[in-house]
Amino acid sequence: MHGRVKVRTTEEEKARKERERQEKLKIFKYAMQKIQSKRKSSELDKELLELTGKVLSSNPDIYTLWNIRRDILNIFRKNNEADESLSQMFDAELHLTEYCLKINPKSYCAWHQREWVLTTRTDPDWSTELSLCNTYLKLDSRNFHTWDYRRFVVSQCKPPLKVEFDFTTDKLLEDFSNYSAWHYRSKMLVELYPDLEGGRPIEDSHHKHELKMVQSAAFTDPDDTSAWFYQRWLLGAVKTTIRLVTYVIAPKKATFAFSKHVDLSFVRSKTFLLINNQEIVGEWYSCTGNMYDVLWVFKHWASITDALDIKVMYENNDGIKEEILSSKCSNSPYIGRTEIDFERKYSAPVVEELNNQLEACRQLLELEPDSKWTLLTTTVFLHCINSRLNYKEVMENLKTLKNVDKLRAGYYSDLITKWSVEEQLYSDYKSDNRQFKVRFTETMSSLPHLQYYSFCEEVDLSNQNLSSKVLPSLIVLQHCKKLSLANNKLTSLRYFPILDLEELNLKGNELDKNEIELLKTSKNYNIIY
């Protein structure tokens, strides 16, 4: 009987595959050798182009070969090859990358080669590229290489942004677990729909719509983090103002603290010191020496005596010059402070939406009291809507979260610290006291907003949870005389900054005796240990 069905056994199949593999390896080795030798002898010709192409089409990630190909193509370009044949070569190159991307859709070098071809050739066809992106994203909607390339293509051919925006909507409706799509969306949102009147990043109705959309995703699958990220971004999309929070003009030193990190040109162009209505000339130095800093030192030559009229002109975000007057008590420098304001400035419709969403979260909490996502979102909403009014509830929730979600306890601690400091600042800035003493019960694990306290003479950070890694940030305490770090978790003083102190309390830390001695000899202030 002939034509009888006999199927290869797995052993036979394995042997056959192994033979094929060996065969391939032989060809590969031979080809690579030939490529190397041709390159050494500078034979950058069509044959080499063909050879590298063949190897790449089964191993698309050998970037050396792509480099060689670019060299070859550049030579043909410089040799004034006829437009038509050059165009054909570039087409072939695109073909090759497309083929390689089919083998490995996440090949960095193949995507890069494609970008190079399109920016190098004189006749790029962008619409083809855009539809290529569509095809690839259909096959894998989360391939960030393709999204990256899409942004490149879009930056070149500039299709209507709305079309691109709608494209992300479609992709998200298919599967919202897609960081790339949410990210791309956020980029276009601020371009397409800025709030021109209110100066906010996103126009009200769109801000609301996005909040709704992302809430829908978060409620559908709370374990998917992509939606939460976008939600946080949306909540943070408020008008940001950089403010001058406090300045201190002492005979020895003048410092200016800002709410955010700013650079020299910012400080120089917006901040002006006036003594007896006379603008003072001087030079600015950041206190850490970094380009961006929250505390800037102003070196000037004016002598600071009693009974001067000192004020600062500061140009805020809206271009309006504020006059910040100083006050002076006996034996103290001139100190100017502005009002504390950490509230996020949402528009009324957005606040309304946030309140609705808060309500939905609360309903859900009744059903699922143990859901950490719901509790965290509730807490974030409470803080964003009115941080002062909701302060107590926010703190309670964060403490609960520390227990429910132990893996992120540190994150919640940092939030507690930051928001507690913010709350304390409101009252501290109302008193004339030049002391900073922690008045909330939770211990601090970091030192946020410390520049706000740069005017203080006495800073008491005792009995907190501070480790040595916070030491460098103490540099903003430029006017501090008495600093206490007693009973913390300090283990080394290596990064203790240079400060003009009179007394430093380091009791109750597990520090090396030698280090203390060394500090004592090098510093001329009193060290208690």
Place this chain on the structure above:
Amino acid sequence: MDDDLPTDFQVIVVGTGMVESIVAAACSRIGKNVLHLDSSDHYGGLWASYNFDGLQKFIKEVNADPKRQLQVYNLIEKWYIEKDSPQDEKKEDDENKTDDTKSEPVKKIWSHASFTAEYRKFNIDMTPKLLFSRGPLVELLISSNIARYAEFRCVTRVLTWLNDKLMPVPCSRADVFATEAVSIVEKRMLMKMLTSIVGYNEEEMNNEFKDWNDKTFKEYLSHKGLTPNLIHYVLFAIAGGTNNMPCLEGVKECKKFLMSLGRYGNTPFLWPMYGSGELPQCFCRLCAVFGGVYCLNRPIDKVETKTVDDKMVVTIDSKSKTLNCDHLVIGINECPKNLISPEPAESCDISKAVFITNGSIMPSEKEPLTLLRFPPLTDDDNAVTVLEVGPATGSCPKGLYVVYFITNKVKDAESDLKPYAEKIFDMSGGDQTQTADKPKCLWSLFYNVKDTSAPVASSADAVHVCSGPDAGLDFDRAVEQAEQIFKKICPGEEFLPRAPDPEEIVFEDDVTHGPEFQREEDDADGDAPKE
């Protein structure tokens, strides 16, 4: 020709329904010598798909001789359109409309004549069914490699009838995200319910449901705090149940639905291209590839069992020829009554209807393929399953949809199903071009089918009786029964092992080899177009 037919087989299969065909393929696949007969001129029996002409013949046959098709009764065919197309009027219409309705092409006016002209483009199922993407039939098609003989389309949406209108059912994660029909808190509740049902392991299942044995699924869903809307979606659309559905059955059905999500499309279902009638034929094809012999138009006259040399043998008389076999596999409709023991209990029959309409029940951007699950409209009714398939499935010409209705019989097919049909179709006839909320029904067919799906024991060990189609949504019971029958015939043998692809087959023959084909040296260009 008849003389060529050998007379001795290991297995003879009579009837080409789903169960029979799977058994035939399985036996042939492991090397049994199989003869497969059918009394009619086409494959599938009650599982068949017909083109419009074939369907007309079937209707005529049933009406002319009710005794020939005992399983089908109460058959009523109705036209809602003219015999001939009004050619002149249509042209006039075209001219009038060119100005203002450029974007929307003028609706074609259908008639008996235009149906007849395009009869070959219809594939109308007698037993329309869906496949669960992770159900036993899909797994079997893949594991046996029979899937290469078939093509499928994903069902694009699941609809239900809620608050007197059609509503899409959010069943996948993407649906729940996109829907605006439920509130944000409901989204969370729905997702939580769905994921927990899928996620429970056996122990958790027993724990969660230990007190629910004698309660309904609806009670469970309300107990879990689901809102009435959500209960509707889960109970009627996802579990396909009714108010009385027992809790554990509901959970099982939900799980089956949910487990099949996310494999192929946005819903858990596949629909066979060109109709469900294709599927028995795929199995027949495999049977034939492995040497099975096929004879259509071959009614059998007599079946006898006798013992020869201590071995039970079945003989069949067909067209005055006697055929012998060790095992007879026979569809219940072809089976002589004396072989069935005992008579199957009278069960609830099935009411079915087919409609041809000029538009989808809920138009969408891309051609939809819809499963609609109607909850019972009155307390006496059963739930109604509706399948709407369009031209892309090869079921009908462009511009038309074929819509199937299936339910358990209460009175008769027309009274059981017409009230449901009227909810979603315009059944008044009249002007086909006019745009309305509902699509026009152009043609309808109501009929009842005897339910022969209960497994039936035969009076002889060597005779295996195959059930007919059930009212269920899927083919699961057919696959299960076929496997059982196969295990009885060939104990210890593998059920439909993977059939090799052509390139895996080595030809060992005694003829001299021709020159070997030279392979191109590099594999790299494998996919590149050949020159």
